[in-house]
Amino acid sequence: MQGSVRKRGEKWSYYFRVGKVNGRWVKKEKSGFRTKKEAQEALNRALQELNATGQVIEPKKISVAEYMDYFTINYIEVNMRENSQRARKHIIKNHILPAIGNVFIGNISPAILQNIVSEKAKNYSRNYMNLIYATLNIAFSMAYEWEFIKTNPMLKVKKPKKTVEEEKRVKTLTDEQIQTLLDKISNSHHYIPTMIALHTGMRAGEIAALQWTDIDFINSTISITKRLDFTATNDKWEFYPPKTKSSVRTIKIGGELARALKDQKLRQKENKLKYGVHYTDTDFVSTKENGEPVTTKTISRLSNIAKRVGIDMNFHMLRHTHATLLLQAGVNPKVVQERLGHSNISITMDTYSHVTKEIEEQAVNQFESLLQRKIATTK
Numbered sequence: 001m002q003g004s005v006r007k008r009g010e011k012w013s014y015y016f017r018v019g020k021v022n023g024r025w026v027k028k029e030k031s032g033f034r035t036k037k038e039a040q041e042a043l044n045r046a047l048q049e050l051n052a053t054g055q056v057i058e059p060k061k062i063s064v065a066e067y068m069d070y071f072t073i074n075y076i077e078v079n080m081r082e083n084s085q086r087a088r089k090h091i092i093k094n095h096i097l098p099a100i101g102n103v104f105i106g107n108i109s110p111a112i113l114q115n116i117v118s119e120k121a122k123n124y125s126r127n128y129m130n131l132i133y134a135t136l137n138i139a140f141s142m143a144y145e146w147e148f149i150k151t152n153p154m155l156k157v158k159k160p161k162k163t164v165e166e167e168k169r170v171k172t173l174t175d176e177q178i179q180t181l182l183d184k185i186s187n188s189h190h191y192i193p194t195m196i197a198l199h200t201g202m203r204a205g206e207i208a209a210l211q212w213t214d215i216d217f218i219n220s221t222i223s224i225t226k227r228l229d230f231t232a233t234n235d236k237w238e239f240y241p242p243k244t245k246s247s248v249r250t251i252k253i254g255g256e257l258a259r260a261l262k263d264q265k266l267r268q269k270e271n272k273l274k275y276g277v278h279y280t281d282t283d284f285v286s287t288k289e290n291g292e293p294v295t296t297k298t299i300s301r302l303s304n305i306a307k308r309v310g311i312d313m314n315f316h317m318l319r320h321t322h323a324t325l326l327l328q329a330g331v332n333p334k335v336v337q338e339r340l341g342h343s344n345i346s347i348t349m350d351t352y353s354h355v356t357k358e359i360e361e362q363a364v365n366q367f368e369s370l371l372q373r374k375i376a377t378t379k
Contacts, residue, residue: 003047005039012036014043064108065101067148068092071139081240082229091135095120105148110156121160133159170351172321177311184309185302189288192264193299197318199257201340204315205229206247208296209239211283212265220258223250224341234280234292247341261285323348327355
């Protein structure tokens, strides 16, 4: 990056280009130097500072779109996993840039951001709205840290309160839908991932990464220590740490799932003989007939199969179904939290608040019935 100095009246100044805004070059200029040498030395320092930190840019001279490019390269792609990177980039591209991309970052006020958050909340789910809010929050927090702006406008932006519509219960499958789905996929590579999700509440990435060394048939447990990213393919994949520290867990399994897993292991041995050298020999639990691992992307296609039998669902609903059935059966919420790998009990209670409310009502009714029986026996 080059600049130049020039004399303006009795003083000298320097100037250089810092980038483009809306397709036009933005120029940084500073004047008031007594000599050409002073101006040149100041120019050199400014260019060094810009190359090292990017902090010489004046807030009112860089657009939000330009800043988001900087933020993406220097924060998102450095600090976030691939799934999170993809989600944040999607939010920036589809929600932030269309709304304020052409605005200079120094002109962004809390009111502007509050309006974006409030408008988005009208059309999107609470979870998706949280992602939009979180992306704005970290982007402007870092803009303040990097001194692109003098104050963080997101500090005064409030998340809209949950509406009645947003507090709708999570979607789950009925007993009839579960049976219909299992019948439909019983002879496909979707069967084992679906059975595991229904019986354990594991996430798709955790199921895709599951290996036979993670299954303990003697103690009837599954150890969850890794996941496959959504970008994994049959011939190109690598393991990633689970979503959170609490996602590393060992959970119990019942006889029905254990039998299904043993049948799967036997099937893999038969297919290995059938395909010979054309069989992809891995230690994965969920595989296709030729041994290729069933990736997270493949698992997500279950929703398309479900639609053919009239079931509107996504794979994550199996996790919700498992958790809901446990709570309805009276299992302690703390056990459900640990089984799902939630980082704290409040996430479990908040996600399945509709179930816990039902349980509370049942508990009150049971208590009153018990109390009335005790009173009746004393009369």
